[in-house]
Amino acid sequence: MPENRIGAWIARVGLPRLIIGVFLIALVAAGIALNLPMDQIVGSMLTRFGMNLLLVLALIPTIQSGSGPNFGLPFGIICGLITATLAIELDLRNFTALAFAVGLAIPMGAFAGWLYGLLLNRVKGQEMTVGTYMGFSIVSLMSIFWLVAPYHSPEMIWPYGGSGLRVTIVLKDRMDQILDKLLAFDIGGIAIPTGLLLFAILCCVGLWLFMRTKTGIAMTIVGSNPRFAEATGLNVNKYRVYGSMISCAMAAVGIIIYSQSFGFLQLYQAPLYMALYMVSAILIGGASLQRATITHAIIGTFLFNGLLVAALPVANEVVPGDISEVVRVIISNGIILYALSRKEEGGYAK
Amino acid sequence: MKGFLRRNIVPIVFLTLCAIGFYYAKMSAAFFVHDLISRLVRNSFIVISLIIPVLAGMGLNFGIVLGAMAGQFGAIFTVFWEIEGFWGFMLSAAISVPLSVLFGWWTGALFNRTKGKEMITGLILSFFANGVYLLICLVLVGWIIPVSEDNAYLLLPGGAGLVNTIDLGIWQYAIDKFFYFKIGIITIPVLPLALTGLLCLWIWHLFRTKLGQDIRAVGQNRHIAEVAGIGVDRVRIISVIFSTVLAAWGQLLFLQNMGSLQTYGSHVQVGTFAVAALLVGGATVNRATVWQALLGILLFHALFIVSPNAGKNLMGSAQIGEFFRVFVAYGIIGVALVLHAWQRKKQ
Numbered sequence: 001m002p003e004n005r006i007g008a009w010i011a012r013v014g015l016p017r018l019i020i021g022v023f024l025i026a027l028v029a030a031g032i033a034l035n036l037p038m039d040q041i042v043g044s045m046l047t048r049f050g051m052n053l054l055l056v057l058a059l060i061p062t063i064q065s066g067s068g069p070n071f072g073l074p075f076g077i078i079c080g081l082i083t084a085t086l087a088i089e090l091d092l093r094n095f096t097a098l099a100f101a102v103g104l105a106i107p108m109g110a111f112a113g114w115l116y117g118l119l120l121n122r123v124k125g126q127e128m129t130v131g132t133y134m135g136f137s138i139v140s141l142m143s144i145f146w147l148v149a150p151y152h153s154p155e156m157i158w159p160y161g162g163s164g165l166r167v168t169i170v171l172k173d174r175m176d177q178i179l180d181k182l183l184a185f186d187i188g189g190i191a192i193p194t195g196l197l198l199f200a201i202l203c204c205v206g207l208w209l210f211m212r213t214k215t216g217i218a219m220t221i222v223g224s225n226p227r228f229a230e231a232t233g234l235n236v237n238k239y240r241v242y243g244s245m246i247s248c249a250m251a252a253v254g255i256i257i258y259s260q261s262f263g264f265l266q267l268y269q270a271p272l273y274m275a276l277y278m279v280s281a282i283l284i285g286g287a288s289l290q291r292a293t294i295t296h297a298i299i300g301t302f303l304f305n306g307l308l309v310a311a312l313p314v315a316n317e318v319v320p321g322d323i324s325e326v327v328r329v330i331i332s333n334g335i336i337l338y339a340l341s342r343k344e345e346g347g348y349a350k
Numbered sequence: 351m352k353g354f355l356r357r358n359i360v361p362i363v364f365l366t367l368c369a370i371g372f373y374y375a376k377m378s379a380a381f382f383v384h385d386l387i388s389r390l391v392r393n394s395f396i397v398i399s400l401i402i403p404v405l406a407g408m409g410l411n412f413g414i415v416l417g418a419m420a421g422q423f424g425a426i427f428t429v430f431w432e433i434e435g436f437w438g439f440m441l442s443a444a445i446s447v448p449l450s451v452l453f454g455w456w457t458g459a460l461f462n463r464t465k466g467k468e469m470i471t472g473l474i475l476s477f478f479a480n481g482v483y484l485l486i487c488l489v490l491v492g493w494i495i496p497v498s499e500d501n502a503y504l505l506l507p508g509g510a511g512l513v514n515t516i517d518l519g520i521w522q523y524a525i526d527k528f529f530y531f532k533i534g535i536i537t538i539p540v541l542p543l544a545l546t547g548l549l550c551l552w553i554w555h556l557f558r559t560k561l562g563q564d565i566r567a568v569g570q571n572r573h574i575a576e577v578a579g580i581g582v583d584r585v586r587i588i589s590v591i592f593s594t595v596l597a598a599w600g601q602l603l604f605l606q607n608m609g610s611l612q613t614y615g616s617h618v619q620v621g622t623f624a625v626a627a628l629l630v631g632g633a634t635v636n637r638a639t640v641w642q643a644l645l646g647i648l649l650f651h652a653l654f655i656v657s658p659n660a661g662k663n664l665m666g667s668a669q670i671g672e673f674f675r676v677f678v679a680y681g682i683i684g685v686a687l688v689l690h691a692w693q694r695k696k697q
Binding site: 122341 | 681
């Protein structure tokens with residue numbers, strides 16, 4: 001029967017993916033109808049996709065190892081911000097700055113993730129709530145750090161004295177878009193941020209390979225069935241900590257990639273809600289609180305960010321006032337609520 | 351003695367912190383007490399509104415933000431209709447009731463679908479509701495929802511969306527100054543204190559009725575309550591509705607004291623600060639009393655009063671004090687949640 005087939009098809013594609021996908025297509029169609037500069041819009045869609053992908057991918061290790069989507073992403077993000085500011089403080093430029101920041105961010109993020117993972121093992125079943133508030137706490141604690149930290153670089157402190165770092169630090173002449181501009185070219189007016197996309201693909205391949213190593217498979221088993229994993233002699237807690245370490249290290253690198261593409265480092269309260277947006281992206285891609293794949297992350301990042309990019313110019317034509325932030329808040333939190341209220345069997349991440 | 355210390359470790363730590371802060375803030379005791387009383391009465395309803403869902407086993411209800419929004423809608427209506435003074439306030443309180451009952455009902459129904467994950471659901475729901483609130487107040491008002499010429503001054507220059515700050519001068523202090531007296535510079539607002547007292551009595555009474563006993567039974571063990579013939583889902587929804595309505599009134603009491611509504615900001619942190627205050631009083635995720643709520647407001651807000659000055663005098667920056675108190679709010683919630691999860695795992 002056709003209705004059943006449609007129902008099955010919707011179930012397979014997933015309702016959120018379908019709604020957001022249709023919405024995105026409608027927006028693009030409206031954009032073409034309204035004669036908006038589509039080449040620019042598509043170009044920034046690609047950039048936003050590359051910017052955010054690594055941060056979204058960072059959720060996969062924790063989801064797969066059974067601790068749910070990592071709402072503690074700020075732990076990693078903060079590490080990335082510290083190393084990026086250090087790179088500027090040491091007056092590094094271009095690829096040296098990027099390599100230094102990324103190279104230092106990985107061990108720092110992994111260390112933060114190790115501590116966070118130990119905490120998560122003590123609060124099984126409440127990871128999301130605890131993670132959210134621990135993330136909020138660390139962001140506000142670090143706000144004090146940004147105020148009192150002994151940085152001297154004139155590009156980062158306030159020009160007329162006053163204590164602490166600026167709220168946003170301009171990356172011009174430091175590492176502003178160096179990945180985006182690497183091998184960049186135009187197709188029909190659409191600027192392709194080749195380096196950024198290549199790096200994103202590299203991360204996907206790396207994670208894909210890792211999830212197929214012995215450790216990666218063990219992590220997935222621990223996440224999908226902890227009792228069975230225990231029975232086969234796997235140390236559940238150890239693999240959950242691994243998941244958290246990898247996740248935070250990826251987030252630390254992710255924020256550096258994000259910032260270099262954005263052109264600014266955002267300190268203080270900026271990372272507060274970042275985890276929420278990344279979680280909603282992967283959920284839109286079709287992940288659940290217990291299972292996520294790289295495909296989910298790719299589709300979700302593209303749909304969510306594409307929607308936000310396309311919504312702004314189209315909405316400006318139709319609606320008075322600024323609606324893009326409103327759309328972002330409603331969609332991202334709506335999708336998390338939807339995921340929370342779905343009845344799912346197995347796993348105990350809450 | 352040791353048991354007393356362990357049970358009350360959180361309030362004791364905060365008392366110490368406040369004492370140190372007070373010492374370094376170098377502010378006058380009279381001003382401190384004056385400020386503290388006014389903060390007590392403007393936060394009492396919101397913090398006490400958290401108690402019922404805690405006892406119903408749903409944890410800390412971050413969904414009270416929806417109640418605060420209902421209260422703000424009530425306030426916005428009276429500003430549009432220019433209904434002043436005591437009755438203006440009462441009307442906004444009345445308008446907020448059907449709205450908050452509806453919001454509470456939705457919240458409760460959602461919580462029933464996400465049993466065991468109520469806190470994260472409430473938190474995300476509050477963010478989601480804030481998005482819808484923005485959609486209504488920032489985009490739809492003036493564009494789809496018509497606003498008369500007389501009230502055009504309440505719209506942003508573009509002609510759509512409410513202004514960022516709405517002056518509530520028409521009923522500022524409607525309750526606080528209804529009847530009050532002064533001791534030195536310390537103002538004693540009698541009516542809000544009396545209302546807080548009444549609310550405490552009502553909570554005390556509620557838990558001596560059949561419904562209150564049902565709430566407690568559901569909170570202790572859902573399955574046993576179900577077997578005993580209690581409509582668990584219904585009791586849970588009622589608890590959330592109570593909480594949401596009280597939060598709406600609480601937000602209005604807060605606003606009549608402040609005298610202005612930050613259209614896009616007044617409600618955002620309500621949940622976090624109310625929850626933090628309750629926890630500072632020594633409450634936990636599954637146990638809370640009126641006394642803990644009141645003590646928590648006093649201690650938490652004492653820290654609020656002293657921290658900017660203490661931050662300035664100790665570290666040379668008032669902003670450090672600001673960030674510190676935000677950190678304390680988030681941190682105390684984080685720690686309480688960790689302890690709760692820890693205990694539950696041990697059982």
